[in-house]
Amino acid sequence: LRLCSGGSGNFLLVPIPEYPLLDCVPNKTVKIAVLGASSVGKTALIVRFLTKRFIGDYEANTGALYSRKVTLDVEEVSLQIQDTPCVSLQDDEGLYCQEQINRSIYWADGYVFVFSITDHSSYRTIQPLYQHVRRIHPSGNIPVILVGNKSDLLRARQVPAEEGETLAASLGGVYFETSARENHDSVHNAFLHLCQEVIRSFGSGNGEKRRGGLHLARPKSPNMQELKRRFRQVLSSKVKSATTL
Numbered sequence: 130l131r132l133c134s135g136g137s138g139n140f141l142l143v144p145i146p147e148y149p150l151l152d153c154v155p156n157k158t159v160k161i162a163v164l165g166a167s168s169v170g171k172t173a174l175i176v177r178f179l180t181k182r183f184i185g186d187y188e189a190n191t192g193a194l195y196s197r198k199v200t201l202d203v204e205e206v207s208l209q210i211q212d213t214p215c216v217s218l219q220d221d222e223g224l225y226c227q228e229q230i231n232r233s234i235y236w237a238d239g240y241v242f243v244f245s246i247t248d249h250s251s252y253r254t255i256q257p258l259y260q261h262v263r264r265i266h267p268s269g270n271i272p273v274i275l276v277g278n279k280s281d282l283l284r285a286r287q288v289p290a291e292e293g294e295t296l297a298a299s300l301g302g303v304y305f306e307t308s309a310r311e312n313h314d315s316v317h318n319a320f321l322h323l324c325q326e327v328i329r330s331f332g333s334g335n336g337e338k339r340r341g342g343l344h345l346a347r348p349k350s351p352n353m354q355e356l357k358r359r360f361r362q363v364l365s366s367k368v369k370s371a372t373t374l
């Protein structure tokens with residue numbers, strides 16, 4: 130990783146430590162997956178949120194998991210954010226989504242759908258991506274936000290704000306325009322809003338219902354074989370095709 134500002138070697142992103150599931154306080158751990166097409170700024174948004182900095186250039190994302198404590202309405206919750214590889218729309222085959230992403234979708238309590246306001250095709254992946262998430266979580270309310278990133282590139286805008294708002298409303302979420310490059314506050318507000326939605330969904334019993342029966346610790350557990358086996362069991366009943374819709 131290379132940081133634009135400051136560039137201290139002491140980077141604040143910490144992959145979450147290995148710890149038993151029981152250490153997670155129920156309803157006080159918020160798991161968020163950040164999803165979207167290639168180069169829309171998923172990693173940049175997460176890094177901006179967690180470190181207040183903007184990364185200029187770095188290796189392609191391999192799906193890191195980050196964690197930190199956040200305070201919501203005086204209550205401290207443990208937030209886990211899963212960065213994911215990009216998804217893409219194939220001409221005739223629908224959405225292409227790696228199995229790793231399916232695992233993240235299954236694992237998460239809430240979703241950040243990201244597109245770039247400068248790339249209309251990234252916007253068009255969101256609806257099929259949402260349908261995909263719906264297939265994996267068929268029941269209940271799914272806490273989501275829609276993020277139109279790169280709002281600093283106004284002259285290159287391809288997606289009007291109204292289109293973002295309309296789409297967000299159809300997904301049942303709020304639309305945020307952000308610039309991971311220029312602005313921390315918009316990014317911060319977006320993530321905190323989603324955290325609050327997730328906590329609210331726990332309160333309504335929705336989160337627990339979705340978790341019922343099977344506990345997937347997180348996508349990158351050291352015991353991958355066991356996780357994969359359990360995950361396949363669940364997915365086979367929930368998603369017809371794990372990789373291509």
Ligand SMILES: Nc1nc2c(ncn2[C@@H]2O[C@H](COP(=O)(O)OP(=O)(O)OP(=O)(O)O)[C@@H](O)[C@H]2O)c(=O)[nH]1
Nearest residue numbers: 167168169170171172173185190215279308309310
């Ligand atoms: N101008 C501008 N550039 C941005 C912004 N956010 C990210 N970028 C740039 O967009 C490019 C892609 O950003 P990433 O964070 O790697 O995007 P990603 O969605 O994680 O990409 P994948 O790894 O392909 O999934 C990088 O060159 C970033 O510097 C933004 O808000 N404004």
